[in-house]
Structures are given as C-alpha cells and as structure tokens.
Amino acid sequence: MARSAVMSTSKLSKIENGRAAxxxxxxxxxLTAIGVSEAVKAEYMAAARAEATEATAWRLYRRLGYHRKQQQIKAMDDTTTLLRIFQTSLIPGLLQTPEFARAVFARKEIGEEQLSRAVGGRLARQAVLYDPAKELQFVILESVLRWGLVPPAVMVEQLDRIVSVSRLSGVDVRVMPLAGFHADVPGHSFAVRDDRTVTVETVHAELVVTDPRDVDLYVRKFERFSSAALAGDDMRSLLEGIRDEFLRKQETGLERPPGCP
Incomplete structure (x- = not known):
C-alpha cells in the first residue's frame, strides 16, 4: 500500500504503529489507496482536519529527495478536480519548461542525478494539464514573468509555453498587471485544491491549511485577484510583449540581467 499511497514503507509503518502522526x-x-467509501473517507478526513494547519520544513524534502516531493504533489493533483494556483514569486511548476525547471532546482545545489530526477518529476506532473476532467486556474503576477532568473533565451521559450498552455480547454491562465490601481496586496503564493486544502510555501517550510474558515480566506483572495487580472487575448498580448523585450535583450547580448553571475 505504501507505493500506492506515495509514501515510504517506513513512514507507513510508523503511522500504523502510532509512532508518527x-x-x-x-x-x-x-484512504484513497485502500479504496474506502466516500462516506468513510469524509469521516476520517474531518478528524484529520481538526489539526487545521501543518508545516513541513524544506530540509526534510531535501533529505528525502525533491523528486519524491514532486511525486507527492502529483498524487494530490491526480485526486484534485479544481486546482487554483496563485503565484507571486515563481512561474508555476505545471507551466515550467524543462530548462526553466532545471534552473529552479539547480539553485538548490543538488547532484546531477537528483537534479534530473527532480526535473523529470516536475515534468511528469504536467500531464494533468491535458486531463479533461480537471479545471486548472492560474493567477500570476506580471513581476514573476519579468524576473530574470534565467537567460533571456530561456525566458522567451518559457513565455511562449505559457501562451500555448493558456489555450488548453481546461486551463485558465491570468496575469495581474503591474500598471494601474490595486485594491489588495498579493502576499505569498499558494495553491487551493477543491476549496478544501491550501498549500502555502514559505522560506523555511510548506504549510498545509485545512480549516474551512482559513481555506475560505484563500479562496476569496484568489477570486479577488482573478477577477482583476488579465485573461484571454489581453493576457496573451501582455506575455508576448514581455517576450519581445527578452528577445531584444538576447539580440543585444544581455544574456543575464545585471548583477547575476
């Protein structure tokens, strides 16, 4: 069962023997792995959610391997019907190109084998983009699309990728422009799954929020920004304009922004 539940045998054993929460x-x-009924699952999940918020330090994921973390996220995505992602700092993993994903994981200073497995795990998750049973909504700040984390050539390809994915039937990509008056502050990034679980990434840890009252705060924040963000052709026009700026940087030899090694 450990494999189908996407966790190590040792962890499952500790849970079974009461040595791990x-x-x-x-x-x-x-509960999904053992195939219990929805009624039974709802009862046990209600008890688990009584803890409301959990935190897992990133150093633990580093120890386990980032590819395992990607497998865990994929397992959650596979059982999610409505996924809402609000990004204030980084292009969402589901939208990343292989080159961009490699640059992200390379900054974690891991070996080549671990790096390749982590990137492969992230790319494997992207199959969910083509699942007709899923509804995926993204709200991304414009500043994220301008951030010079990678060379201009990589950003050009990355922005083209987002434009392409935005045309998929079950995918809604929106961008919050920098220009204009904004009635709210973006805060941090988060992902909402079926309006019942929220994942929040902080500097030191990942938080999982399950209290319905707190989840509702994130849902409403997402909806506020989603309603104010650019969508459809307006969004794509903005991305194409940013892409053209990176193209000009590439043509003039500015392969990296000033100050980057």
Whole structure:
C-alpha cells in the first residue's frame, strides 16, 4: 500500500504503529489507496482536519529527495478536480519548461542525478494539464514573468509555453498587471485544491491549511485577484510583449540581467 499511497514503507509503518502522526495529506493518500467509501473517507478526513494547519520544513524534502516531493504533489493533483494556483514569486511548476525547471532546482545545489530526477518529476506532473476532467486556474503576477532568473533565451521559450498552455480547454491562465490601481496586496503564493486544502510555501517550510474558515480566506483572495487580472487575448498580448523585450535583450547580448553571475 505504501507505493500506492506515495509514501515510504517506513513512514507507513510508523503511522500504523502510532509512532508518527497522520497529516491531512497522509490521511487522504492512505484512504484513497485502500479504496474506502466516500462516506468513510469524509469521516476520517474531518478528524484529520481538526489539526487545521501543518508545516513541513524544506530540509526534510531535501533529505528525502525533491523528486519524491514532486511525486507527492502529483498524487494530490491526480485526486484534485479544481486546482487554483496563485503565484507571486515563481512561474508555476505545471507551466515550467524543462530548462526553466532545471534552473529552479539547480539553485538548490543538488547532484546531477537528483537534479534530473527532480526535473523529470516536475515534468511528469504536467500531464494533468491535458486531463479533461480537471479545471486548472492560474493567477500570476506580471513581476514573476519579468524576473530574470534565467537567460533571456530561456525566458522567451518559457513565455511562449505559457501562451500555448493558456489555450488548453481546461486551463485558465491570468496575469495581474503591474500598471494601474490595486485594491489588495498579493502576499505569498499558494495553491487551493477543491476549496478544501491550501498549500502555502514559505522560506523555511510548506504549510498545509485545512480549516474551512482559513481555506475560505484563500479562496476569496484568489477570486479577488482573478477577477482583476488579465485573461484571454489581453493576457496573451501582455506575455508576448514581455517576450519581445527578452528577445531584444538576447539580440543585444544581455544574456543575464545585471548583477547575476
């Protein structure tokens, strides 16, 4: 069952023997793996959510391997019907090109084998973009699309990728422009799954929020920004304009922004 629940055998053993607490995510995976009825699952999940918020330090994921973290996220995505992602700092993993994903994981200073496995795990998750049973909504700040994390040539390809994915039937990509008056502050990035679980990434840890009252705060924040963001052709026009700026940087030899090694 450990494999189908996407967790190590040792972790499952500790949970079974009462030597490790069961998180909401763990409970969801285990109950899904053993195939309990929806009524039974709802009862156990309600008990697990009583803990409300959980935090897992990034150093633990580093120890386990970032590819395992990608597998865990994929397992959650596979059981999610409506996924809402609000990004204030980085292009969402589901939209990243292989080159961009490699640059992101390379900054974690891991070996080549671990790097390749992490990138492969992230790219494998992107199959969900083509699942007709899924609804994926993204709201991204314009500043994220201008951030010079990678050379201009990579950003050109990355922006083209987002434009292409935005045309998929089950995908809604919106961009919050820098220009204009804004009635709210973006804060940090987060992902909402089926309006029941929120994942928040902080500097030191990943938080999982499950209290319905708190989840609702994130849902409403997402909806406020989504309603104010550019969508459809307006969004694509903005991205194409930013892409052209990176093209000009590439043509003039500015392969990296000033100050970057």
């Amino acid at each position: 069961v998180s909401v995510v763990d409970a969801d995976r285990i």
